[in-house]
Amino acid sequence: MSVMQSPQGQIDIEQLSIVLGDGPHAFEAVQGLDCRIEPGQFVCILGPSGCGKSTLLGALAGHLSPRTGRLRVDGAAVAGPSPQRGMVFQQHTLFPWRTVRDNVAFGLKMQGLGKAERHQAADEMLALVGLKDFADRWPDQLSGGMQQRVEIARVLINRPRLLLMDEPFGALDALTRLNMQELLLDIWTRIRTTVVFVTHDIDEALFLADRLLVMSSRPGRIIEDLRLDFSRPRTTELVTSPEFSRLKRHCLELLRHEDGRQLPRLNPLGLPLENTLPRFAL
Amino acid sequence: MTTFPIRWTSRSASLLLCLLFWHLAASHHWNLGLVTFANVPTPWAVVQAALGLGDSGKLMQHLSSSLGRVFAGYLAALVIGIALGLAIGRSKWAEDLLLPPLEVLRPIPAVAWIPLAILMFPSSELSMVFITFTGALFPILLNTVHGVEGVDPRLIASAKSLGAGRRAILLEVILPGAAPSIITGLAIGMGTSWFCLVTAEMISGQFGIGYYTWESYTIQNYADIVVGMLLIGVLGMGSSLLIKRLGGLFTPWHRPRGKT
Numbered sequence: 316m317s318v319m320q321s322p323q324g325q326i327d328i329e330q331l332s333i334v335l336g337d338g339p340h341a342f343e344a345v346q347g348l349d350c351r352i353e354p355g356q357f358v359c360i361l362g363p364s365g366c367g368k369s370t371l372l373g374a375l376a377g378h379l380s381p382r383t384g385r386l387r388v389d390g391a392a393v394a395g396p397s398p399q400r401g402m403v404f405q406q407h408t409l410f411p412w413r414t415v416r417d418n419v420a421f422g423l424k425m426q427g428l429g430k431a432e433r434h435q436a437a438d439e440m441l442a443l444v445g446l447k448d449f450a451d452r453w454p455d456q457l458s459g460g461m462q463q464r465v466e467i468a469r470v471l472i473n474r475p476r477l478l479l480m481d482e483p484f485g486a487l488d489a490l491t492r493l494n495m496q497e498l499l500l501d502i503w504t505r506i507r508t509t510v511v512f513v514t515h516d517i518d519e520a521l522f523l524a525d526r527l528l529v530m531s532s533r534p535g536r537i538i539e540d541l542r543l544d545f546s547r548p549r550t551t552e553l554v555t556s557p558e559f560s561r562l563k564r565h566c567l568e569l570l571r572h573e574d575g576r577q578l579p580r581l582n583p584l585g586l587p588l589e590n591t592l593p594r595f596a597l
Numbered sequence: 598m599t600t601f602p603i604r605w606t607s608r609s610a611s612l613l614l615c616l617l618f619w620h621l622a623a624s625h626h627w628n629l630g631l632v633t634f635a636n637v638p639t640p641w642a643v644v645q646a647a648l649g650l651g652d653s654g655k656l657m658q659h660l661s662s663s664l665g666r667v668f669a670g671y672l673a674a675l676v677i678g679i680a681l682g683l684a685i686g687r688s689k690w691a692e693d694l695l696l697p698p699l700e701v702l703r704p705i706p707a708v709a710w711i712p713l714a715i716l717m718f719p720s721s722e723l724s725m726v727f728i729t730f731t732g733a734l735f736p737i738l739l740n741t742v743h744g745v746e747g748v749d750p751r752l753i754a755s756a757k758s759l760g761a762g763r764r765a766i767l768l769e770v771i772l773p774g775a776a777p778s779i780i781t782g783l784a785i786g787m788g789t790s791w792f793c794l795v796t797a798e799m800i801s802g803q804f805g806i807g808y809y810t811w812e813s814y815t816i817q818n819y820a821d822i823v824v825g826m827l828l829i830g831v832l833g834m835g836s837s838l839l840i841k842r843l844g845g846l847f848t849p850w851h852r853p854r855g856k857t
Contacts, residue, residue: 378754396757408755412773412850421769425760453850473759584754 323389324476324509326352326375331384332534333370335585344370344581346534348384352526354476357503357510359524361517363570365578367535368513372479373583375511376402388476398422401470402583405482407462409454415441415465416450422473440468443502460491464498471506478503480512481583484519493551496522500549517566521559522549529569533578539569616640638820643827646820655804662804663794664832666722670729670797671790678734678786679779682741687771703735707793711800725797725805732793733786740782744775777851780844784837791833795825806832 331348334341344367352358360368373379374386377396386393388400396402409418416437417424423433441447444464446457454462463483470478484492496519503510514520520527521543529539541562545553553559579587620641621627622634638646650656681699684691707728714724748771756770798807810825845851 376754376758378757396754398758398760400758402755402758404751404755406751408749408751410752410756410770410773412776412848421756421761422759425762425765455850455852469759584750588750 324354325389326509327387329385331386332382333374333379334382335370343534346536348537350528350537352509354509355507357523357525358528359512359514359520360528360530361514361520361566362530362535363532364515364580366530366532367581368530369481369581369583372481372511372513375477376400376479376583378584398473399475400477400479401473401475403466403470403480403483405485407466409462409465411454414450415446415452415454418454418465419469419472421469436472440472444468459487460495463495467502475508478508478510480510482514517563518554521562522554529566638823642820643823647824650824658804659806659809662802663806666725666797666805667729667790667794670726671733671787673730674733674737674786675783678737679741682738683745686742686745707731707796715800721800721802724800728797729790729793733790736785736789737782740778741775744778745771747778748774776848780848783844784840787837787840788833791829794829
């Protein structure tokens with residue numbers, strides 16, 4: 316499984332602004348972002364709640380379109396969702412009506428691969444995330460951590476240029492979260508792809524990333540761009556090292572400075588859904 | 598969690614209690630003020646009427662005519678209800694175009710359709726099928742719209758990110774996502790289709806349980822009416838149960854939250 320691919324997945328963001336909402340409620344979620352992400356880099360985006368970090372991720376996935384500016388992956392403008400840019404949400408989005416194996420094989424089915432072939436590939440991918448024995452289960456029979464592992468396997472089977480993750484471990488308990496972080500780094504060394512990982516957990520961001528982008532409160536702008544040169548493979552001991560603590564303090568100060576007002580959470584599909592009145596009598 | 602035999606015992610006991618109440622009320626001509634059982638046939642009279650119907654040799658013809666009408670109307674409602682429901686649930690355009698007339702038609706009771714149904718269709722058979730169709734259509738349509746709109750937009754977004762096109766999204770995400778709700782609509786629609794049977798078979802014919810019930814009323818044969826009513830009740834319940842069971846086979850992943 317350890318196929319090293321030629322580096323792909325360079326992201327160019329130029330003067331990117333994204334507007335959410337309609338009419339008088341419209342607001343700029345992110346404003347004037349400029350950034351280049353190198354192929355194969357593990358980038359974490361850190362920022363206060365509602366700052367537009369998930370919005371940026373949604374735009375990279377192709378679910379949201381920019382108001383102004385340009386967004387390119389390997390030179391091609393992002394236009395709509397694509398299997399080249401895989402997305403993992405905070406809560407899993409596995410199809411409840413498909414077994415774990417069929418969920419993972421879904422991308423290959425969309426490519427038109429035969430059943431035997433895609434099931435074999437799915438089983439290999441499941442072995443990679445340590446869920447070989449759960450292939451025949453339904454998704455709701457798995458724990459939260461397992462569901463996210465299946466979700467990651469389902470995205471990676473398409474060999475995407477980008478792996479976009481929106482607080483993927485945010486809903487897990489502390490111990491599972493640590494295990495998932497190590498597992499993700501392990502997978503990333505085998506299947507090299509550019510990772511853009513959104514989180515509001517400073518420890519998580521510092522532990523995982525090659526590079527850390529800190530965003531301001533709304534409208535989101537990049538206020539800090541840190542290189543993290545901790546050696547890999549990284550273990551949990553890193554979290555207690557002095558340099559880690561120093562950087563954590565630095566990030567805390569940045570975020571504390573920014574965290575002036577409480578904003579509702581945004582998501583990669585735009586705004587949270589609102590409860591609307593019934594539109595019809597039926 | 599109660600075990601099966603105990604639950605079946607309590608279910609049968611519930612039915613037997615109802616029967617006992619009916620027997621006491623009808624044989625003692627109870628008058629409860631607002632409602633009186635003075636002229637209600639007793640269970641025994643109904644059993645004798647049922648045996649009479651069995652002996653007449655017409656029961657099978659009544660049954661097959663009614664089953665044919667209900668299932669023809671129901672099948673049409675299934676196809677049209679699910680198709681319209683998918684369209685309305687998926688597209689604002691279809692919603693604006695299709696929903697207003699349907700909303701106006703929905704409250705119209707089956708009885709009110711009789712004259713037009715006779716005028717519009719070439720045979721009385723088709724008019725009757727149309728009436729059972731109107732009964733089943735709206736529950737199926739409504740639950741399909743509801744199910745389609747309830748599909749998590751994140752699942753659709755994920756499917757797109759995994760390379761699904763419009764067709765695959767419909768078949769792989771929307772339909773299975775809405776399936777539990779559609780099946781509920783199908784089971785309710787089955788019941789309402791039977792609900793409209795007497796109305797439908799008022800139109801004409803020689804056979805059909807609804808016709809039999811209505812005819813018994815016109816000649817004031819009350820025990821026969823109850824036989825017809827009970828037949829419709831039992832058949833309606835049985836076919837709804839069948840739909841639920843079939844639906845369960847189609848949605849093996851769906852496990853309703855159990856009662857504790």
